[in-house]
Structures are given as C-alpha cells and as structure tokens.
Amino acid sequence: MKKTILIIPKRIITCDYENRILKDTAVEIIDDKISSFIPVTEIVNQNYNEIIDAKNLTLIPGFIQTHVHLSQTLFRGLADDLSLLDWLRLKIFPFENAHSKESLKVTTQLSINELLMGGTTTLLDMGTLRYGEVVLQELIDAGIRGFSGKCLIDINDLYSDFKSSTEDELKDIEALAKNFHNSGEGRVKYSFSPRFVLSCTEMLLKETKNLMQDYSGSVYHTHSSESIDEINEVRKRFQKENVEYFNSIGVLDDHTVLAHCVHTSSRERKMLKEKDTRIAHCPSANMKLGSGIASIPQYIKEGISVTLGADGAPCNNNLSIFNEMRLASLIQKPIHGTDVMDAKTLFRMATIEGAKALHLENEVGSIEVGKKADLVLIDLDNYSNSYSDSDDSIYSDIVFSSSAENVKSVMVDGNWLVKDRKSQVYDSQEIVAKGREQLKDLLKRIK
Numbered sequence: 001m002k003k004t005i006l007i008i009p010k011r012i013i014t015c016d017y018e019n020r021i022l023k024d025t026a027v028e029i030i031d032d033k034i035s036s037f038i039p040v041t042e043i044v045n046q047n048y049n050e051i052i053d054a055k056n057l058t059l060i061p062g063f064i065q066t067h068v069h070l071s072q073t074l075f076r077g078l079a080d081d082l083s084l085l086d087w088l089r090l091k092i093f094p095f096e097n098a099h100s101k102e103s104l105k106v107t108t109q110l111s112i113n114e115l116l117m118g119g120t121t122t123l124l125d126m127g128t129l130r131y132g133e134v135v136l137q138e139l140i141d142a143g144i145r146g147f148s149g150k151c152l153i154d155i156n157d158l159y160s161d162f163k164s165s166t167e168d169e170l171k172d173i174e175a176l177a178k179n180f181h182n183s184g185e186g187r188v189k190y191s192f193s194p195r196f197v198l199s200c201t202e203m204l205l206k207e208t209k210n211l212m213q214d215y216s217g218s219v220y221h222t223h224s225s226e227s228i229d230e231i232n233e234v235r236k237r238f239q240k241e242n243v244e245y246f247n248s249i250g251v252l253d254d255h256t257v258l259a260h261c262v263h264t265s266s267r268e269r270k271m272l273k274e275k276d277t278r279i280a281h282c283p284s285a286n287m288k289l290g291s292g293i294a295s296i297p298q299y300i301k302e303g304i305s306v307t308l309g310a311d312g313a314p315c316n317n318n319l320s321i322f323n324e325m326r327l328a329s330l331i332q333k334p335i336h337g338t339d340v341m342d343a344k345t346l347f348r349m350a351t352i353e354g355a356k357a358l359h360l361e362n363e364v365g366s367i368e369v370g371k372k373a374d375l376v377l378i379d380l381d382n383y384s385n386s387y388s389d390s391d392d393s394i395y396s397d398i399v400f401s402s403s404a405e406n407v408k409s410v411m412v413d414g415n416w417l418v419k420d421r422k423s424q425v426y427d428s429q430e431i432v433a434k435g436r437e438q439l440k441d442l443l444k445r446i447k
C-alpha cells in the first residue's frame with residue numbers, strides 16, 4: 001500500500017537548475033519521493049492519505065550541513081574564548097574522552113533534534129573516538145539523512161588519553177562501515193573520518209583512504225588548515241602546507257571533504273581544484289575560535305566546491321544553518337565588496353551544492369520530480385521578515401532575515417520529522433533533562 005501526501009504551499013523554491021519558483025502549485029509525494037507537481041486548479045483527486053493546506057508557508061528543500069560534531073552538543077557553553085589547539089587540549093578532547101555510550105546517545109539526540117527543528121535534513125558528522133555505532137544507530141532511528149563514522153586518532157600530543165592504536169582504528173572502521181554503510185533504507189552512509197593531520201599517522205590516513213574504496217558513496221571527512229598554530233605545526237612536522245601534505249599522500253579526491261581551509265596558498269587551492277576536493281565552510285566556528293576568514297569568494301571563483309556546516313556546538317554555539325548562511329555572506333563583504341556572496345548563492349550552498357558535495361544530487365538538494373521528499377515548510381510572513389511578496393527578495397528573506405524559528409515542518413524521505421514546530425522524533429524536554437544528567441556524570445569522569 002503506497003503512502004500519498006499532497007502539499008499545497010504558498011510557493012515552492014525549487015533550487016533546480018533554473019532556480020524556478022513555483023506558485024499555485026501542489027507537490028505530490030508517493031512514499032519517499034516527489035512524484036509530481038500539480039497546478040492547484042487541476043487538483044481533482046482528493047484521495048490522498050494526507051493533504052497539507054500550507055497556503056501561508058513556503059516549501060523549500062531540506063538544508064544540508066557538510067560539517068557537524070554530534071558528539072559535542074552536550075558541551076555547548078563549556079569551551080568559550082579559546083583558540084583551536086587550546087580548545088581541543090583543555091576542553092574538547094577531555095570531554096569527548098569521557099563520553100559513555102549513554103552520554104553519546106543523548107548528545108546525538110540533542111543534536112539531531114536541534115538540526116531538524118532548524119530545517120537541516122542531511123548532515124555530515126565527524127563522529128568521536130569511541131562508540132561510533134551509537135551515533136550511526138541514532139541516525140537510523142531518528143529518520144534523518146546523514147553520514148557518520150568513527151573519528152580516527154592514533155597520535156595525540158594535545159591529550160594523550162584520547163587515542164587508539166593504528167591497528168585497532170583500522171579494524172574498528174572496517175566493522176562499522178560493513179554494518180552501517182547504506183543502512184536505514186539507504187539514508188545513512190559511512191564517513192571515514194581522520195580527525196586532522198596532527199592526530200593521525202600517515203599510515204592511518206592512507207589506509208583509511210584505501211579502505212574507503214570498498215564502500216561506494218562513502219566520504220573521507222577531515223579538518224584542514226583551520227588555524228595558524230595548527231599549520232605552523234604541520235609545517236614543522238612535514239615541511240609542507242596542510243593541503244599540500246594531504247595531496248602528497250594521495251588522500252585528496254572528489255570524495256574528500258575538508259572542513260575549514262581558512263589558511264591556504266594559491267598553490268594549495270590549485271590542488272583542491274585539480275582533485276575536485278570539497279570544502280566545508282564553518283564561518284561561526286572560524287570567528288569564535290579566532291581562526292580567521294576563509295577566502296570563500298576566491299574558492300568559488302576558482303570553481304572549488306564550497307558548502308556549509310555549523311561545526312560543533314562548543315565553537316559556535318548553535319547548530320543553525322541560518323546563522324551560517326548569514327555570516328558566510330556578511331564576513332566577506334567588507335573584504336571582497338558588497339556584490340559577493342549574495343543570498344541566492346548562500347541558499348544554494350546550503351541545499352543543492354551541499355547535495356553535490358556529498359554526491360547526493362540525484363536524491364536531494366532541490367525540489368524536483370523523482371527526488372526524495374526531503375522538504376521544509378517555512379513561514380516567511382513573520383513580523384521580522386520582508387513585507388514584499390516579490391520573488392526577488394525571497395532568498396534574502398530566508399538568508400538574512402530568518403532563523404530556525406521560522407521553520408514549521410520538516411520531512412525526510414516522505415516522513416514528517418517535525419510538524420507544526422513539534423518534533424515527531426523526540427520529546428525535547430525529556431532529552432534536555434537527560435542531557436543535563438549525563439553531562440553532570442560525564443564531567444565527574446574527567447580527572
């Protein structure tokens with residue numbers, strides 16, 4: 001028996017090749033896919049399982065975040081005013097090291113809840129050192145789309161307790177990838193996730209890349225060139241720039257996603273372009289950790305794939321794609337001029353470009369017939385939104401004037417995960433209470 005839903009919105013921002021905005025059009029969903037667009041005047045069949053009359057709401061594709069840390073949400077507000085290496089050494093590595101399965105489960109639930117409530121339907125997670133199966137299982141159970149995997153660390157000069165042996169790391173990821181890649185009806189995929197160059201041996205970085213080749217559709221996800229202190233250390237160790245080093249050991253290609261790339265030379269950008277490597281830009285985290293401003297207009301001009309992520313809650317301190325879109329635009333204007341990073345560019349970076357970066361563009365990222373029904377209904381008639389009904393201001397209204405609060409309903413794979421601002425997955429109050437309890441216990445476990 002097929003499940004059928006008809007959504008009749010005020011308008012549809014398709015994010016398709018022509019950036020069409022459709023009015024007086026309904027979207028028909030059969031099971032997990034968008035099956036057709038129907039002009040409102042031609043709706044004859046009323047025989048749907050569900051008809052959503054959303055004439056005051058705009059239908060947009062679900063947002064895609066290409067760099068998040070689900071394991072860190074529990075640590076929000078506990079690691080402010082530090083630069084990257086101290087932030088890791090003094091706070092984040094000790095915190096992550098103290099995770100139990102229970103605390104990891106609740107931080108993952110809190111993260112997914114916050115992401116869904118803000119309209120994010122696909123994520124790429126960095127994972128943490130232990131219990132990768134807990135995060136992957138939660139992605140399956142929640143119904144969201146995403147990639148996660150075990151975060152790989154086999155050297156740790158910053159916090160020596162937080163690492164594993166190269167051999168164990170490789171054994172663990174093989175088992176996890178085998179069990180979880182393409183699980184949850186294909187929504188959940190494995191990401192091979194070396195933490196960053198300073199926490200991995202060359203053997204681990206290379207072997208992980210080799211292993212990945214057996215899992216079509218998986219990604220290689222790591223951090224690169226985030227802060228000056230980090231790249232100085234990389235230069236000292238390898239006499240190379242960060243991206244240059246990755247290139248020299250053969251881990252860059254079109255299935256590699258590098259978070260940040262704040263500090264890169266023109267030679268490194270050429271390598272990124274040649275290898276078609278994807279960049280996850282995290283402007284809030286880059287500002288908050290004082291890392292710097294990535295030259296994103298330059299990346300875009302050079303044809304390098306750039307998409308967006310909120311990074312971790314302790315360096316942001318929230319997970320809203322709206323903040324990232326807005327900030328990614330604003331920080332560049334004083335440097336590159338007011339005509340760069342317009343709202344439409346940002347909106348596409350957070351939707352269809354995100355899908356392309358993860359090789360999911362045939363499934364998600366735009367509202368088109370045949371694609372998965374990963375959809376968001378957003379209210380743009382709020383008192384703080386634009387008062388114009390013109391299509392010209394629609395992207396600006398979303399990128400510059402909206403927040404997660406504007407998101408009303410969220411669907412992934414044809415299932416409502418948020419409806420009328422109520423999560424269909426979690427009881428928010430309950431997981432917040434559990435989170436507080438788990439955090440208290442976790443902090444006690446840190447020596």
Ligand SMILES: [Zn+2]
Pocket residue numbers: 067068069126223259311312
């Ligand atoms: Zn990160």
